[in-house]
Amino acid sequence: AQKVTQAQTEISVVEKEDVTLDCVYETRDTTYYLFWYKQPPSGELVFLIRRNSFDEQNEISGRYSWNFQKSTSSFNFTITASQVVDSAVYFCALSVLNNAGNMLTFGGGTRLMVKP
Amino acid sequence: KAGVTQTPRYLIKTRGQQVTLSCSPISGHRSVSWYQQTPGQGLQFLFEYFSETQRNKGNFPGRFSGRQFSNSRSEMNVSTLELGDSALYLCASSYNSGANVLTFGAGSRLTVL
Numbered sequence: 001a002q003k004v005t006q007a008q009t010e011i012s013v014v015e016k017e018d019v020t021l022d023c024v025y026e027t028r029d030t031t032y033y034l035f036w037y038k039q040p041p042s043g044e045l046v047f048l049i050r051r052n053s054f055d056e057q058n059e060i061s062g063r064y065s066w067n068f069q070k071s072t073s074s075f076n077f078t079i080t081a082s083q084v085v086d087s088a089v090y091f092c093a094l095s096v097l098n099n100a101g102n103m104l105t106f107g108g109g110t111r112l113m114v115k116p
Numbered sequence: 117k118a119g120v121t122q123t124p125r126y127l128i129k130t131r132g133q134q135v136t137l138s139c140s141p142i143s144g145h146r147s148v149s150w151y152q153q154t155p156g157q158g159l160q161f162l163f164e165y166f167s168e169t170q171r172n173k174g175n176f177p178g179r180f181s182g183r184q185f186s187n188s189r190s191e192m193n194v195s196t197l198e199l200g201d202s203a204l205y206l207c208a209s210s211y212n213s214g215a216n217v218l219t220f221g222a223g224s225r226l227t228v229l
Contacts, residue, residue, distance in 0.1 A: 032215070033215040035217075037220075042222060043204060043206075043222050043223045043225075044220050044221065044222045044223070045206065045208070045218075045220040046220075047217050047218070047219070050215075050217055052215075091159065093159075095215040096215070097214060097215050100172055100215075101147070101149075101164045101166065101171040101172040101213045101214060102147055102149050102164050102171075102172075102208075102210055102213050102214065102215065102216050102218060103149070103161045103164060103172050103174070104149075104151075104159075104161060104218065105161070106151075106158060106159040106160075107158075108158050109158065109159075
């Protein structure tokens with residue numbers, strides 16, 4: 001069985017601060033994918049990034065960066081110079097490639113509040 | 117390009133009733149997945165349909181069922197509603213099945229009284 005843990009349920013920062021959202025996962029499968037989704041107040045989950053288990057390169061996209069470390073089973077997400085528009089709930093998720101189709105196992109989510 | 121469309125967006129039912137939710141995927145997408153989101157249990161996988169066949173099913177009772185039509189549109193049905201079924205039901209689509217990136221709809225918010 002798969003499990004994703006986001007220990008931080010809520011984070012509050014002031015605009016322009018950097019913030020890191022933690023994600024720890026568990027799986028016995030060797031081939032898997034990790035995702036981050038953002039859920040703004042409108043409710044729709046918005047895809048941010050997907051990484052496969054064989055690609056541990058960190059990735060940067062604008063103000064967003066991701067740090068994938070298999071040794072600690074972590075896939076952390078950092079927002080640099082946060083903005084009010086970053087306020088949302090962020091979900092980390094895991095999908096394995098063992099006949100499970102597109103099934104995602106989600107973490108509990110981290111609610112990020114960015115104050116002006 | 118139209119996104120994933122879910123109807124209705126909001127609905128209120130009473131215990132014991134049944135409900136049908138609809139999902140129209142992005143044109144060309146063959147996989148449709150359903151998730152239930154509640155404050156207590158978070159986001160939980162219900163089932164996935166791919167080319168009209170159920171690909172996978174989450175740990176939900178048989179009251180929860182779904183189907184997919186030849187045009188890839190999908191419906192999910194919940195019979196004998198319980199208070200605990202109150203939730204946001206999210207539909208997501210992708211072209212293929214297998215750890216794909218999912219595009220989510222805005223959800224159908226069900227309240228059971």
